[in-house]
Amino acid sequence: MISYTFHRRVLLMAGCFAVALGLAACNEHDSNGDKSAQNSGQSNSAPVDTSSPTQNGSGSNGATNNDSGADSGSSDAGSTTPSTPSTPDGGGGSTNPSQPDTPTEPTTPSEPTTPSQPGDDDSSNDDAPAEPERSLMVSGYVMKGTLKNALVAAFPVVAKGAANDADYQNPAALTLTNSDGSYELVIKNPVAGGYLIEATSNESTRMTCDATAGCGLNASGQGTSFGDVMSLSEGFVLDSYLPLPTADKAVLNISALTHLAVALSHKSSKGLTSVSWSKAKTDLAKSLGIQAGLIDKRPVDLVAISNSDAAGADVGIEYMRASVVNAAFAGLAQRQGMSIAKVMGDAVKSYTDSGELPPSDFNTQALVTMNVLFNEASAISTDLEAMTGNKSVQSLLSQISQQSSDFAKRAALGDSTPVKISIQPTSASVYVSESVTLNVSATGTDPIRYQWRKNGVNLPNATQSSLALKGLTLSSSGNYDVVVSNDVSSVTSNRASLKVSSKPVRKVKIAWHIPTTRENGDGLAKAELKGFRIYHRAPDENYEKVIQISNPSQTSIELSDLPAGYNTFAVTAVDVNGLESDSSKTLSKTFK
Numbered sequence: 001m002i003s004y005t006f007h008r009r010v011l012l013m014a015g016c017f018a019v020a021l022g023l024a025a026c027n028e029h030d031s032n033g034d035k036s037a038q039n040s041g042q043s044n045s046a047p048v049d050t051s052s053p054t055q056n057g058s059g060s061n062g063a064t065n066n067d068s069g070a071d072s073g074s075s076d077a078g079s080t081t082p083s084t085p086s087t088p089d090g091g092g093g094s095t096n097p098s099q100p101d102t103p104t105e106p107t108t109p110s111e112p113t114t115p116s117q118p119g120d121d122d123s124s125n126d127d128a129p130a131e132p133e134r135s136l137m138v139s140g141y142v143m144k145g146t147l148k149n150a151l152v153a154a155f156p157v158v159a160k161g162a163a164n165d166a167d168y169q170n171p172a173a174l175t176l177t178n179s180d181g182s183y184e185l186v187i188k189n190p191v192a193g194g195y196l197i198e199a200t201s202n203e204s205t206r207m208t209c210d211a212t213a214g215c216g217l218n219a220s221g222q223g224t225s226f227g228d229v230m231s232l233s234e235g236f237v238l239d240s241y242l243p244l245p246t247a248d249k250a251v252l253n254i255s256a257l258t259h260l261a262v263a264l265s266h267k268s269s270k271g272l273t274s275v276s277w278s279k280a281k282t283d284l285a286k287s288l289g290i291q292a293g294l295i296d297k298r299p300v301d302l303v304a305i306s307n308s309d310a311a312g313a314d315v316g317i318e319y320m321r322a323s324v325v326n327a328a329f330a331g332l333a334q335r336q337g338m339s340i341a342k343v344m345g346d347a348v349k350s351y352t353d354s355g356e357l358p359p360s361d362f363n364t365q366a367l368v369t370m371n372v373l374f375n376e377a378s379a380i381s382t383d384l385e386a387m388t389g390n391k392s393v394q395s396l397l398s399q400i401s402q403q404s405s406d407f408a409k410r411a412a413l414g415d416s417t418p419v420k421i422s423i424q425p426t427s428a429s430v431y432v433s434e435s436v437t438l439n440v441s442a443t444g445t446d447p448i449r450y451q452w453r454k455n456g457v458n459l460p461n462a463t464q465s466s467l468a469l470k471g472l473t474l475s476s477s478g479n480y481d482v483v484v485s486n487d488v489s490s491v492t493s494n495r496a497s498l499k500v501s502s503k504p505v506r507k508v509k510i511a512w513h514i515p516t517t518r519e520n521g522d523g524l525a526k527a528e529l530k531g532f533r534i535y536h537r538a539p540d541e542n543y544e545k546v547i548q549i550s551n552p553s554q555t556s557i558e559l560s561d562l563p564a565g566y567n568t569f570a571v572t573a574v575d576v577n578g579l580e581s582d583s584s585k586t587l588s589k590t591f592k
């Protein structure tokens with residue numbers, strides 16, 4: 001047998017470093033840092049309506065909603081050094097205050113003083129620094145139909161015995177709504193208890209009727225029709241609550257839904273607090289089968305939808321349903337031949353007394369029950385569907401009409417079961433161009449509806465219990481959840497994080513010197529060499545792949561697309577007689 005000495009003189013020839021006297025490799029890679037993007041909402045502002053003779057001062061509206069999402073990607077890197085090798089580290093019931101000539105502002109009590117002694121100077125210390133004044137700007141919309149020239153007042157919430165309630169005698173700020181229902185209040189030195197923000201009618205207040213059957217009696221006792229600009233009877237009031245924000249601006253919309261949530265908050269033993277307010281919105285949403293986050297969102301202008309094919313084209317079904325329910329209270333006033341104020345007062349009494357509306361009008365004197373309210377919501381949806389020419393909006397309204405009708409029937413029968421998520425969607429990490437499917441499972445009274453979201457934004461046509469995502473890109477990364485609902489309730493799943501990374505480039509470059517002596521010390525001519533062999537063992541494999549190199553002058557090779565995990569490499573030389581040298585020292589590398 002002819003043998004020769006390989007001398008194990010192999011030189012690392014890699015992009016990141018070089019090591020002599022050893023078989024070596026370097027894992028080259030691309031690195032993609034995390035990326036993030038923010039989608040900012042629109043800011044609506046409306047000019048102040050200064051034409052009203054009943055309001056001192058003026059106001060404007062601004063409201064901004066921000067949503068964000070993040071994209072991310074990553075890749076693997078590594079290096080390997082062989083031959084002498086080493087392994088590298090791989091309410092209702094509120095009174096309407098009379099409007100003062102000038103709004104009363106809270107005052108700061110003076111510091112206590114030390115009684116003066118005989119001969120002391122009685123003058124005060126004028127050099128003491130004044131406390132900085134803080135201003136809080138509150139803006140939003142008043143919508144029971146669009147309300148123009150409604151009086152909006154901010155009443156500080158203070159402790160009254162064991163419970164918190166509004167100080168109706170001392171409004172902190174007053175203004176009138178503009179023609180689009182927008183308002184703006186500036187509150188000086190806001191108090192810790194927050195504010196009850198209340199909209200009331202006066203002789204100049206006008207509301208655009210948003211119920212397709214009409215909105216009951218106006219201030220003159222006359223009937224109204226859809227789209228009419230009507231006066232409101234005495235006693236009309238809508239409330240909302242603003243816990244004290246940390247920022248100097250806040251958005252607060254006022255509607256029939258926020259009015260009922262205030263009534264539920266009052267029912268709490270501690271009265272109006274941020275905790276009772278949050279719970280009230282959740283409980284109200286559950287009782288009406290809508291999302292909690294939509295209770296204090298500005299309702300969709302249903303009159304605008306009927307007048308324009310473009311209006312409402314991008315409104316989701318949950319948002320539209322909440323807006324239709326808001327309008328349905330006015331429709332009940334029309335059906336029963338009374339004012340909206342009386343209908344709202346009856347609904348407030350039900351929520352204050354029992355925490356919910358009666359399911360049906362059997363054995364009850366209530367004007368507003370679940371089945372009559374949702375029958376009205378169904379009728380409004382059907383009417384609006386016929387009025388608009390937008391097919392996307394028509395589809396939403398058709399679904400809402402059927403769902404509301406089913407909800408009304410079940411409420412009357414009392415056999416509805418709230419929806420409940422039994423299996424939550426799970427997070428996943430995948431590479432670009434791969435696919436993933438997110439799943440959710442829920443129980444409850446059919447029909448059960450699904451709406452998947454990415455970073456809080458509805459995904460189009462993602463309305464099944466599974467969400468299949470194919471051909472993923474780095475921008476597909478984000479937080480995914482699903483809103484599951486039926487005609488009784490609505491619940492949002494846990495968030496599932498999806499991380500899409502660039503596929504790592506796993507490759508090594510192995511380089512060596514051509515041996516010049518045999519094992520017995522004899523010289524080895526280059527013409528006596530036939531080539532080399534590279535032995536590669538992949539992870540979890542009990543055999544080695546052999547890569548033949550037939551060029552005896554070749555001194556390096558690059559291996560790519562290597563598998564993740566523990567890989568080993570070794571090199572041998574082969575002479576023209578087919579005799580093979582001992583292998584070089586084994587090189588190992590673990591790839592992520």
